[in-house]
Amino acid sequence: xxxxxxxxxxxxxxxPAGLFFLLFFLVPFGVMALFSVLSGNPVQRPNVxxxxxxxxxxxxxxxxxxxxxxxxxxxxxxxxxxxxxxYPLAHWLARMRSRGGHALLLMAVIAPMLxxxxxxxxxxxTILSDRGVINATLxxxxxxxxxxxxxxxxxxxxxxxxxxxxxxxxLTLAGVIGRIDxxxxxxxxxxxxxxxxxxxxxxxxxxxxxxxxxxLLVFALAISAYVTPYLMGGQQVLTLPMLxxxxxxxxxxxxxxxxxxxxxxxxxxxxxxxxxxxxxxxxRREDLA
Amino acid sequence: xxxxxxxxxxxxxxxxxxTKRFPGGVVAVDKIDLIVEPGEFFSLLGPSGCGKTTxxxxxxxxxxxxxxxxxxxxxxLTHVPVHHRDMGMVFxxxxxxxxxxxxxxxxxxxxxxxxxxxxxxxxxxxALAQVKLEGYEARRPAELSGGQQxxxxxxxxxxxxxxxxxxxxxxxxLDRKLRQAMQVELKELQRALGVTLVFVTHDQEEALAxxxxxxxxxxxxxxxxxxxxxxxxxxxxxxxxxxxxxxxLIEGRVHDGxxxxxxxxxxxxxxxxxxxxxxxxxxxxxxxIVSSGAGVIDGVLxxxxxxxxxxxxxxxxxDGRRLLVKERNPGTxxxxxxxxxxxxxxxxxxxxxxxxx
Ligand SMILES: Nc1ncnc2c1ncn2[C@@H]1O[C@H](COP(=O)(O)OP(=O)(O)OP(=O)(O)O)[C@@H](O)[C@H]1O
Ligand SMILES: [Mg+2]
Numbered sequence: 001x002x003x004x005x006x007x008x009x010x011x012x013x014x015x016p017a018g019l020f021f022l023l024f025f026l027v028p029f030g031v032m033a034l035f036s037v038l039s040g041n042p043v044q045r046p047n048v049x050x051x052x053x054x055x056x057x058x059x060x061x062x063x064x065x066x067x068x069x070x071x072x073x074x075x076x077x078x079x080x081x082x083x084x085x086x087y088p089l090a091h092w093l094a095r096m097r098s099r100g101g102h103a104l105l106l107m108a109v110i111a112p113m114l115x116x117x118x119x120x121x122x123x124x125x126t127i128l129s130d131r132g133v134i135n136a137t138l139x140x141x142x143x144x145x146x147x148x149x150x151x152x153x154x155x156x157x158x159x160x161x162x163x164x165x166x167x168x169x170x171l172t173l174a175g176v177i178g179r180i181d182x183x184x185x186x187x188x189x190x191x192x193x194x195x196x197x198x199x200x201x202x203x204x205x206x207x208x209x210x211x212x213x214x215x216l217l218v219f220a221l222a223i224s225a226y227v228t229p230y231l232m233g234g235q236q237v238l239t240l241p242m243l244x245x246x247x248x249x250x251x252x253x254x255x256x257x258x259x260x261x262x263x264x265x266x267x268x269x270x271x272x273x274x275x276x277x278x279x280x281x282x283x284r285r286e287d288l289a
Numbered sequence: 290x291x292x293x294x295x296x297x298x299x300x301x302x303x304x305x306x307x308t309k310r311f312p313g314g315v316v317a318v319d320k321i322d323l324i325v326e327p328g329e330f331f332s333l334l335g336p337s338g339c340g341k342t343t344x345x346x347x348x349x350x351x352x353x354x355x356x357x358x359x360x361x362x363x364x365x366l367t368h369v370p371v372h373h374r375d376m377g378m379v380f381x382x383x384x385x386x387x388x389x390x391x392x393x394x395x396x397x398x399x400x401x402x403x404x405x406x407x408x409x410x411x412x413x414x415x416a417l418a419q420v421k422l423e424g425y426e427a428r429r430p431a432e433l434s435g436g437q438q439x440x441x442x443x444x445x446x447x448x449x450x451x452x453x454x455x456x457x458x459x460x461x462x463l464d465r466k467l468r469q470a471m472q473v474e475l476k477e478l479q480r481a482l483g484v485t486l487v488f489v490t491h492d493q494e495e496a497l498a499x500x501x502x503x504x505x506x507x508x509x510x511x512x513x514x515x516x517x518x519x520x521x522x523x524x525x526x527x528x529x530x531x532x533x534x535x536x537x538l539i540e541g542r543v544h545d546g547x548x549x550x551x552x553x554x555x556x557x558x559x560x561x562x563x564x565x566x567x568x569x570x571x572x573x574x575x576x577x578i579v580s581s582g583a584g585v586i587d588g589v590l591x592x593x594x595x596x597x598x599x600x601x602x603x604x605x606x607x608d609g610r611r612l613l614v615k616e617r618n619p620g621t622x623x624x625x626x627x628x629x630x631x632x633x634x635x636x637x638x639x640x641x642x643x644x645x646x
Binding site for chain 2: 184193283
């Protein structure tokens with residue numbers, strides 16, 4: 001008699017993903033984190049020692065602190081804007097009765113993702129730059145003397161990032177909102193809640209998991225974006241990914257690049273945990289003594 | 290035990306030529322006229338898709354009537370939004386708020402009305418006591434059985450003391466035993482509260498057992514409104530006769546105050562006015578089996594099924610038509626023998642004539 005296997009068959013299906021995660025995330029990240037605390041490359045020089053100097057350098061240099069701040073700010077503003085724009089759209093998408101309308105709206109949300117990020121960023125440049133559509137029109141009409149600063153700053157970067165990442169927010173939210181029973185809002189209304197109140201009391205709290213997931217996704221994508229801040233910021237906006245790339249590609253200082261990456265990850269994780277905590281508190285708020 | 294909830298003053302419900310059309314040409318509700326009396330237990334009964342839910346949702350205000358008026362307690366609510374209608378509603382799926390506890394679910398309507406906390410707590414406790422759910426205040430809906438969720442839904446609806454309570458197949462998801470227990474409880478609760486209750490169901494036994502009056506619906510129309518005995522004993526249309534219980538229909542015509550079957554036989558009925566094609570409707574339990582030749586019609590017993598308290602016989606007539614006859618179980622263990630020839634008879638007053646529309 002054979003003893004029944006304890007390993008669930010699903011575990012074997014998860015194995016490739018686990019292996020992928022291990023090989024292409026945990027191992028490289030571990031190597032990077034390790035390099036960031038070593039005095040040199042252990043493959044070339046066997047007698048390396050542990051050191052905190054890469055971190056000291058970063059924390060002591062206002063360029064890096066400001067760039068970290070700017071990265072996080074762009075991430076947070078992009079996430080908030082994507083949430084505010086995306087939630088109504090996701091709600092509309094999730095509650096649309098007509099199948100044709102649903103398909104059309106879904107296509108409208110997904111279609112921009114079919115063009116590359118570079119293409120979409122250049123499209124924004126032609127709209128927002130000093131000689132772009134908006135500024136050219138307004139100055140042409142004589143409404144403006146000097147072009148509005150729509151680009152080469154954080155504003156332009158955020159506009160383009162929101163456009164690029166809002167579909168992730170919408171799709172994540174629509175999945176969650178679509179699973180909330182519409183009768184719940186009807187029940188709330190039959191008990192005296194106005195439609196707005198019913199939404200705030202029922203649908204919004206029940207969609208918090210979607211808000212959380214969508215926000216994390218967009219935040220993670222926005223703080224790690226490279227091409228869009230690079231092109232939209234026109235070197236005026238320095239985000240950490242740009243500085244990391246510089247350290248890797250131009251200066252070949254892998255250890256310092258590693259330190260920057262570790263700090264960005266650590267700060268992001270702290271923010272994410274805090275955000276999760278706040279949302280959880282909001283969701284559990286008791287309304288009855 | 291907390292004091293019982295003060296009785297709401299029940300309201301009447303009047304529907305005047307209420308009509309609902311859905312896009313795509315479906316007329317879900319077709320010019321319904323109906324008056325539900327204050328404090329009445331009224332059931333809307335009908336097959337799937339006949340428009341029961343749509344009718345209820347128009348009373349509740351979830352659907353706008355395309356034509357007609359909805360008047361509750363003398364107030365025209367046709368254009369009043371749901372949250373100003375002040376009605377209790379119990380959904381088939383219960384629609385409990387999953388992120389809130391039992392107590393919070395029940396308190397919701399009170400919170401929307403700005404009821405002060407001490408009163409709120411007392412009323413929540415009292416409503417939960419009414420549905421026999423004390424001690425479950427802190428649970429979430431997911432931690433309750435179907436029957437308990439049902440009770441929470443009921444408590445949440447009655448705690449606001451609505452003059453009208455609307456229930457859409459509230460017992461549909463429960464198993465048979467629990468369902469019968471809940472039927473009794475719901476009926477008792479309705480009496481205790483004195484609330485007007487509109488109850489949607491497709492289960493005729495449930496409707497017959499619970500209602501003061503029943504409205505039978507068929508493809509968007511009300512076919513007949515009446516007390517359960519009325520509906521059962523005196524159906525006015527073929528649809529009602531066939532939808533409720535089992536019935537034998539014999540085609541023929543009314544002539545000269547009597548009924549002549551399609552095969553020319555004159556059948557016993559109480560005197561009937563008018564002329565024209567009609568059907569004779571006979572409940573199986575109103576038929577009696579007698580010896581061959583002593584009845585109205587002779588036939589051969591072709592099937593006997595034992596139902597417990599009763600036995601259902603199928604008698605096949607000479608022309609191949611069948612009559613169902615229900616007799617009380619004699620308790621001797623002996624059923625009538627298949628294949629025997631026998632007669633069937635009935636009292637003229639038990640025969641119902643259904644005119645062809
Ligand atoms: N939102 C809607 N859009 C289009 N048609 C609808 C809609 N709701 C109901 N209908 C149609 O209206 C008719 C009546 O539906 P309704 O839900 O009132 O039936 P019901 O009597 O409650 O049936 P059941 O016993 O199956 O619940 C059906 O033909 C249904 O398909
Ligand atoms: Mg229904």
